[in-house]
Amino acid sequence: xxxxxxxxxxxxxxxxxxxxxxxxxxxxxxxxxxxxxxxxxxxxxxxxxxxxxxxxxxxxxxxxxxxxxxxxxxxxxxxxxxxxxxxxxxxxxxxxxxxxxxxxxxxxxxxxxxxxxxxxxxxxxxxxxxxxxxxxxxxxxxxxxxxxxxxxxxxxxxxxx
Amino acid sequence: xxxxxxxxxxxxxxxxxxxxxxxxxxxxxxxxxxxxxxxxxxxxxxxxxxxxxxxxxxxxxxxxxxxxxxxxxxxxxxxxxxxxxxxxxxxxxxxxxxxxxxxxxxxxxxxxxxxxxxxxxxxxxxxxxxxxxxxxxxxxxxxxxxxxxxxxxxxxxxxxxxxxxxxxxxxxxxxxxxxxxxxxxxxxxxxxxxxxxxxxxxxxxxxxxxxxxxxxxxxxxxxxxxxxxxxxxxxxxxxxxxxxxxxxxxxxxxxxxxxxxx
Ligand SMILES: Cc1cc2nc3c(=O)[nH]c(=O)nc-3n(C[C@H](O)[C@H](O)[C@H](O)COP(=O)(O)OP(=O)(O)OC[C@H]3O[C@@H](n4cnc5c(N)ncnc54)[C@H](O)[C@@H]3O)c2cc1C
Ligand code: FES
Ligand code: FES
Numbered sequence: 523x524x525x526x527x528x529x530x531x532x533x534x535x536x537x538x539x540x541x542x543x544x545x546x547x548x549x550x551x552x553x554x555x556x557x558x559x560x561x562x563x564x565x566x567x568x569x570x571x572x573x574x575x576x577x578x579x580x581x582x583x584x585x586x587x588x589x590x591x592x593x594x595x596x597x598x599x600x601x602x603x604x605x606x607x608x609x610x611x612x613x614x615x616x617x618x619x620x621x622x623x624x625x626x627x628x629x630x631x632x633x634x635x636x637x638x639x640x641x642x643x644x645x646x647x648x649x650x651x652x653x654x655x656x657x658x659x660x661x662x663x664x665x666x667x668x669x670x671x672x673x674x675x676x677x678x679x680x681x682x683x
Numbered sequence: 684x685x686x687x688x689x690x691x692x693x694x695x696x697x698x699x700x701x702x703x704x705x706x707x708x709x710x711x712x713x714x715x716x717x718x719x720x721x722x723x724x725x726x727x728x729x730x731x732x733x734x735x736x737x738x739x740x741x742x743x744x745x746x747x748x749x750x751x752x753x754x755x756x757x758x759x760x761x762x763x764x765x766x767x768x769x770x771x772x773x774x775x776x777x778x779x780x781x782x783x784x785x786x787x788x789x790x791x792x793x794x795x796x797x798x799x800x801x802x803x804x805x806x807x808x809x810x811x812x813x814x815x816x817x818x819x820x821x822x823x824x825x826x827x828x829x830x831x832x833x834x835x836x837x838x839x840x841x842x843x844x845x846x847x848x849x850x851x852x853x854x855x856x857x858x859x860x861x862x863x864x865x866x867x868x869x870x871x872x873x874x875x876x877x878x879x880x881x882x883x884x885x886x887x888x889x890x891x892x893x894x895x896x897x898x899x900x901x902x903x904x905x906x907x908x909x910x911x912x913x914x915x916x917x918x919x920x921x922x923x924x925x926x927x928x929x930x931x932x933x934x935x936x937x938x939x940x941x942x943x944x945x
Contacts, residue, residue: 541689541730542685542686571782577758578781579782580783584786585730588710588734636781651781653780653862655780
C-alpha cells in the first residue's frame with residue numbers, strides 16, 4: 523500500500539492505495555465520498571466523471587496512484603458555499619433532469635466542464651458533449667434542457683418531446 | 684483486476700529502464716489498458732506510467748512537419764494541431780467522448796493498433812514516422828495487422844512526426860455504441876501524390892487503399908472515385924456490418940473525405 527494525497531474539493535485528503543486502486547474506489551471507499559457513482563466500470567457510462575486538474579475524466583479508468591498530488595473536484599464540491607444547489611444542480615431539479623439519479627453526478631460534472639469551455643452551447647453541442655454519459659431513465663431530453671437553462675438560455679426553445 | 688506495482692518515472696530513460704523487466708508494461712491514458720486488465724485479458728506485474736514525463740508531451744511545428752509527443756492527450760491535439768494540420772485535429776476531436784479525450788493519448792492508440800481506431804488512419808495516410816526510444820519506424824512498416832505493430836517488447840513510442848499535407852480530411856462512419864470507426868477514411872494530398880488509409884474495415888487492421896490513391900493522384904475529386912468500392916474479401920463482418928457493407932463504405936467514406944478535404 524502506498525499513501526496517496528489529493529486535494530479534493532479544496533481540501534487536502536490522504537489515504538492508502540494499492541497499484542490497482544481506481545480513483546473512483548479511492549474516493550468512495552477510502553475517502554467516503556460516495557457521490558461519485560460507478561455504473562459500468564468499463565469507461566462507457568460516465569457515472570464516475572470527476573474533474574482532475576480542471577478536466578472531466580472517468581474516475582473508474584484512472585489509477586489513484588496516477589492521480590497522486592492532483593486537484594480533484596467531485597459532485598460533493600459542486601454545491602454553493604451555503605449548501606444550496608449550484609446553478610447546474612438547481613436546473614436539473616427545475617427541469618426534471620433526473621429520475622433515479624444514478625447518472626446525475628456524472629452528468630452534472632460533465633455539464634460543468636462543458637459550460638466552463640463553452641458558456642452558451644447549442645442544443646446539439648450539449649447532446650454531443652454528453653455522449654459519454656449514459657442515462658437509462660430520462661431519455662436525455664430534460665437533461666439537455668437543464669444544461670441549456672443552466673447556461674442562462676431559454677430551455678423552452680427545445681421541442682416538447 | 685489483479686494487483687501490480689506502479690511506478691511513475693519522470694524521464695524516458697527511467698521509463699525504458701523500468702520496462703526492461705519482462706513483467707512491466709507502459710501505461711499512458713489507460714483508456715484501453717485498464718479496461719483490458721479489468722477483464723483479466725492483461726496482467727502486468729508492473730505498470731510504468733508515462734503521464735509524468737514532460738518530454739513525451741506537446742505539439743510542435745518543425746518546418747513542414749508536425750511533431751506530437753506520444754503522451755499528448757487527444758484533447759490537446761484537437762486544440763493545438765488545429766492551426767497546423769486541421770484534419771488531424773478534427774480526427775482527435777472525434778475520438779470517443781470528452782472524458783476519454785482528456786486521458787487517452789496518441790502513443791497509446793498507436794501502440795494498441797485497434798483495427799477500428801482513428802489515429803492509425805491519419806498516421807498511415809500521412810506517411811508519418813513513429814519515433815521510439817531506440818529508432819524511427821515508417822508508418823508503412825509500423826502497422827502489422829490488428830493489435831500488432833513493429834514495436835519490440837520494452838520499446839516505447841516517444842513521438843510521431845507528421846509531414847503536413849496540402850489538403851486532408853478524415854471521414855468517420857461512427858459505430859454508434861462504441862464511437863469507434865465502423866469504417867473511417869483518411870485522405871491526404873501531398874506534392875508527390877495522394878495517400879488514402881482506411882480503418883475499421885479490414886481484418887488486417889488499417890490499410891492503404893491503393894486503387895483509390897491511384898485514381899485520386901491523377902484527379903483529386905470525389906468524381907474520380909465514382910462507382911469504386913473496396914474488396915469485400917478480408918473485411919470485418921460483425922453485427923454492425925457485413926464485409927460487403929464495409930467494402931462499400933470504403934468508397935463512400937473516401938469520397939466524403941475528398942469532398943471535405945481542406
Ligand atoms: C468509451 C471509449 C471510446 C473510444 N473511442 C475511440 C474512438 O472513437 N477512436 C479511437 O481511435 N479510439 C477510441 N478509444 C480508445 C482511446 O483512444 C484510447 O485512449 C487509446 O486507444 C489508448 O490510448 P491510451 O493513452 O489510453 O493508452 P493505454 O490504455 O494506456 O495503453 C494502450 C496500450 O498501449 C501501450 N502503450 C501506451 N503508451 C505507449 C507508448 N508510448 N509506447 C509504447 N506502448 C505504449 C500500453 O502498454 C497498452 O498496451 C475509445 C476508448 C473509450 C474508453
Ligand atoms: S463507471 Fe466509469 S464510465 Fe461507467
Ligand atoms: S436518471 Fe436514472 S440513469 Fe439517469
